[in-house]
Amino acid sequence: FPxxxxxxxTNDNIYNVITGNFTGIFDGAGYGITNMNIDTTVxxxxxxRGGLFNTxxxxxxxxxNLGNFTFISxxxxxxxxxxxxxxxNDYNLIDQVYADNILFKATNQVYESGALVGYVNGxxxxxxxxxxxxxxxxxxxxxxxxxxxxxxxGYDVGLYETSSxxxxxxxxxxxxxxxxxxxxxxGSHQNGANLIGSKITTSLTGAVDSHSAGFxxxxxxxxxxxxxxxxxxxxxxxxxxxxxxxNGGVFGFYGRDGILIMDDILVNGVIQGNYDIGGFIxxxxxxxxxxISNSTSNADIAGDYNIGxxxxxxxxxxxxxxxxxxxxxxxxxxxxQMGNTGQxxxxxxxLIGIIEERDDSDVIYTNQTLIQDTDVTVDFKYQxxxxxxxxxxxxxxxxxxxxxxELEYDNDLRVANSTVDMNITFDQTLSTKLENFSFNxxxxxxxxxxxxxxxxxxxxxxxDVDINVTTENFNPEAGYxxxxxxxLYRVGGIAGELNETQLTVVSSVGDLSINILxxxxxxxxxxxxxxxxxxxxxxxxxDSDAVVLGESVTGNYALTFxxxxxxxxxxxxxxxxxxxxxxxxxxxDGVAILSDVxxxxxxxxxxxxxxxxxxxxxxxxxxxxxGNVNPFVFILE
Numbered sequence: 001f002p003x004x005x006x007x008x009x010t011n012d013n014i015y016n017v018i019t020g021n022f023t024g025i026f027d028g029a030g031y032g033i034t035n036m037n038i039d040t041t042v043x044x045x046x047x048x049r050g051g052l053f054n055t056x057x058x059x060x061x062x063x064x065n066l067g068n069f070t071f072i073s074x075x076x077x078x079x080x081x082x083x084x085x086x087x088x089n090d091y092n093l094i095d096q097v098y099a100d101n102i103l104f105k106a107t108n109q110v111y112e113s114g115a116l117v118g119y120v121n122g123x124x125x126x127x128x129x130x131x132x133x134x135x136x137x138x139x140x141x142x143x144x145x146x147x148x149x150x151x152x153x154g155y156d157v158g159l160y161e162t163s164s165x166x167x168x169x170x171x172x173x174x175x176x177x178x179x180x181x182x183x184x185x186x187g188s189h190q191n192g193a194n195l196i197g198s199k200i201t202t203s204l205t206g207a208v209d210s211h212s213a214g215f216x217x218x219x220x221x222x223x224x225x226x227x228x229x230x231x232x233x234x235x236x237x238x239x240x241x242x243x244x245x246x247n248g249g250v251f252g253f254y255g256r257d258g259i260l261i262m263d264d265i266l267v268n269g270v271i272q273g274n275y276d277i278g279g280f281i282x283x284x285x286x287x288x289x290x291x292i293s294n295s296t297s298n299a300d301i302a303g304d305y306n307i308g309x310x311x312x313x314x315x316x317x318x319x320x321x322x323x324x325x326x327x328x329x330x331x332x333x334x335x336x337q338m339g340n341t342g343q344x345x346x347x348x349x350x351l352i353g354i355i356e357e358r359d360d361s362d363v364i365y366t367n368q369t370l371i372q373d374t375d376v377t378v379d380f381k382y383q384x385x386x387x388x389x390x391x392x393x394x395x396x397x398x399x400x401x402x403x404x405x406e407l408e409y410d411n412d413l414r415v416a417n418s419t420v421d422m423n424i425t426f427d428q429t430l431s432t433k434l435e436n437f438s439f440n441x442x443x444x445x446x447x448x449x450x451x452x453x454x455x456x457x458x459x460x461x462x463x464d465v466d467i468n469v470t471t472e473n474f475n476p477e478a479g480y481x482x483x484x485x486x487x488l489y490r491v492g493g494i495a496g497e498l499n500e501t502q503l504t505v506v507s508s509v510g511d512l513s514i515n516i517l518x519x520x521x522x523x524x525x526x527x528x529x530x531x532x533x534x535x536x537x538x539x540x541x542x543d544s545d546a547v548v549l550g551e552s553v554t555g556n557y558a559l560t561f562x563x564x565x566x567x568x569x570x571x572x573x574x575x576x577x578x579x580x581x582x583x584x585x586x587x588x589d590g591v592a593i594l595s596d597v598x599x600x601x602x603x604x605x606x607x608x609x610x611x612x613x614x615x616x617x618x619x620x621x622x623x624x625x626x627g628n629v630n631p632f633v634f635i636l637e
Contacts, residue, residue, distance in 0.1 A: 015050035021057035028064030039072040046075040049085030058089035066099040077106040079118035087117055092124040100132045108140040114149035115166060125158035132165050139171045141178035144187035154191035161199045168206035176239055179208040183217035192222040203233035210245050212236060213252040221255030227262045234269040234299060244273030248282035249299050256285035265295035277303040278312035279330060286316025293324040302333040305346045308353035309378055315356050319367040323351060326374040333381045346398035349405035350378035357409035372416040376402055380424040394438040401449035402463055411454040420446045420463040427470045438485040445496035446510055453500040463494050464511045474521045485529040492540035493555060499543045505550040510538040512557050519564040528566060528574040536586035537599060546590040553594055555584040558602040568614055576607055579620040580627035588626045588633050595636040599625050
C-alpha cells in the first residue's frame with residue numbers, strides 16, 4: 001500500500017509509521033509499502049530515528065517490499081533507515097526484505113544512518129535481503145553511512161544472500177562533501193562488533209575522504225570477521241587534492257587485535273586517496289590476524305604513499321597475515337599534485353604497500369606475512385598533470401615492490417609458489433614552459449622494494465620486472481638553471497635494496513628488463529643528467545650488513561638505453577653514469593652465497609660519444625653475475 005502523503009509528528013520529532021519499540025513479528029506476505037516521504041524543510045528540523053519503524057527490539061521483519069522512500073531535512077538525518085531508525089536487543093531478524101529507490105537528502109549531514117537501518121544497538125541478521133538504488137545526498141558531510149546500516153555499536157551482524165547498492169552525491173553539484181566511514185553495506189563497526197557474511201554483493205560509488213570502502217567503511221578493533229563469497233564494486237574517487245586515507249575495497253580501516261578471515265572475495269572498480277589505500281583493506285592496525293584466500297582484486301588503486309593492490313598499510317606490532325591463492329590485476333597510480341615542487345610516491349606494493357616496524361622497543365613481536373600460490377600482475381603508473389607554466393618538477397618512485405613496497409624493521413616475509421608480473425611505465429611527450437625536470441626511480445623490486453632489518457624467504461617464485469621510460473619531444477623554454485635528469489638505482493628482479501636483511505631464495509627466478517628512450521629534445525639550453533646503477537636480476541643493492549643465500553636461482557638482466565637527438569649547446573653539459581649493474585646483484589657490499597645458479601645479461605647502449613667539457617660518460621658494463629668486486633660473494637654455477 002502507498003503512503004503517498006504522510007505528515008510526521010514533527011512536534012515530538014517522531015518520523016515513523018510505527019512508533020516506539022516493535023518486539024513482534026511483521027510478515028509483509030510479499031506486499032509492498034511505497035512512496036513514504038518525510039520532509040522537514042518547512043519546519044527546519046533534523047530527522048532522527050526516521051523509518052517505517054522507530055526501533056526494532058528483538059523483532060522479526062520478513063517478506064516485505066519497500067519502494068520510493070524519501071527523507072529530506074535542511075539539517076541532519078541521524079539514526080535513520082527506510083525500515084527502522086534503530087535496532088535493539090539480543091537478536092533481530094530481517095528476512096527477504098526488498099528496498100528500492102531510497103533517497104536521503106540532508107543539507108548539513110547524513111549521520112549514523114543506513115538505507116535500511118540506521119543505528120544498530122543489538123544483534124541482527126540480514127537474510128535474502130536487498131537494497132537497490134539507494135542514494136545519500138548532502139552539502140555538509142556523510143558520517144557512518146551505509147547501504148544497509150550506518151553504525152554498529154558492539155553487536156554482531158550476520159549477512160546471508162544480501163545485495164546493496166549505495167551512491168553518495170552532493171546536493172549542489174561541484175560541492176566537496178566530507179565522507180568518513182561510508183560503506184556499500186555498512187558504515188562503521190565499533191567496540192568489538194563482529195561480522196559474519198556469505199553470498200554478498202555490494203557497491204559504493206562516490207567521492208570519499210577517509211575510512212570508506214565498497215563493503216564496510218570502518219571495522220574497529222577487537223572484532224571477529226568471517227566473509228565468504230563476496231563481490232564488491234567500489235568506485236571511490238579522491239575528494240580533495242592531497243586528501244583521502246584509509247580507503248579500500250572490503251574495509252577502509254580494520255582495527256587492532258582482530259581476526260579476519262576472507263575467502264572467495266572479488267573486488268572491482270577504482271579506489272583513490274592520498275595514503276593507506278588498498279584493494280581489500282586500506283589500513284590495518286597492530287595485532288590483527290588476517291587470512292585472505294582464493295580472492296581477486298581487479299581494482300585500480302591511486303594515491304601517493306602506502307598503496308597496495310591488497311592492503312595499503314599494516315601498522316604496528318604482531319601482525320599475522322596470510323595470503324593464499326590471491327590474484328591481483330591492478331594499475332597502481334601515483335596521483336600528480338600540481339605546484340612548483342614535486343611528487344614523491346613511496347611504499348607501493350602489488351599486494352601490500354608497507355609493513356611497518358614494531359613501534360615499541362620493549363615489544364619483541366615481529367610481523368609475520370606468508371604469501372603463497374599468489375599471482376600478481378601490476379602496472380605502476382604516474383598520472384602527470386598539465387605542466388604548463390610550472391618552473392620545476394621532480395618525481396620520485398621510491399620503495400615499489402611487486403608484492404611488498406616497503407618492509408620495515410623486525411619483519412618476517414615468506415613467499416612461495418607465486419608469480420609477479422610487474423611493469424613500471426613513464427611515457428611522456430612534453431611541450432611546455434617547464435624549466436627543469438627530475439625523475440627518480442629507486443628501491444624497486446619484483447618481490448620487495450626496500451627491506452630493513454628483516455627476514456625474507458622466496459621459494460619457487462617467478463618475478464618479472466619491466467621498466468619502460470620514454471621521453472620524447474621535450475620542448476621547454478629557457479629559464480634559470482634549466483636541466484633534465486633521470487636516475488634509476490637500487491632495482492632488482494626480486495629485491496631492490498636490502499639493509500641489514502637476510503634474503504633466502506630457493507628455486508626462483510628474478511627477471512629485470514630496463515628500457516630507456518630519450519629522443520628528439522628541441523632545446524639548446526638544457527643540462528642533461530642520466531644515471532643507471534645498482535641494478536640486478538636478483539638484488540639491486542646489497543648493504544654491507546645484509547646477506548643473500550640462494551639455491552637453484554636464475555637471474556636475467558637486460559638494459560636497453562638509447563639517447564637520440566638530444567642537443568647539448570655550448571656551455572651546457574650531459575652526464576651519463578652507468579655502473580654496477582649485473583645479472584644477479586648490482587651493488588654487492590654484503591655477503592652472498594649462491595649455488596646452482598644460472599644467469600644471463602643483455603646490454604644495448606646507444607649513447608653519444610664523449611666530448612671534452614660537454615658530454616661526460618662514466619659507463620662500466622659487465623656480463624659478470626655481480627656489478628662490483630666483493631670477496632664475500634660466493635657463486636657456484
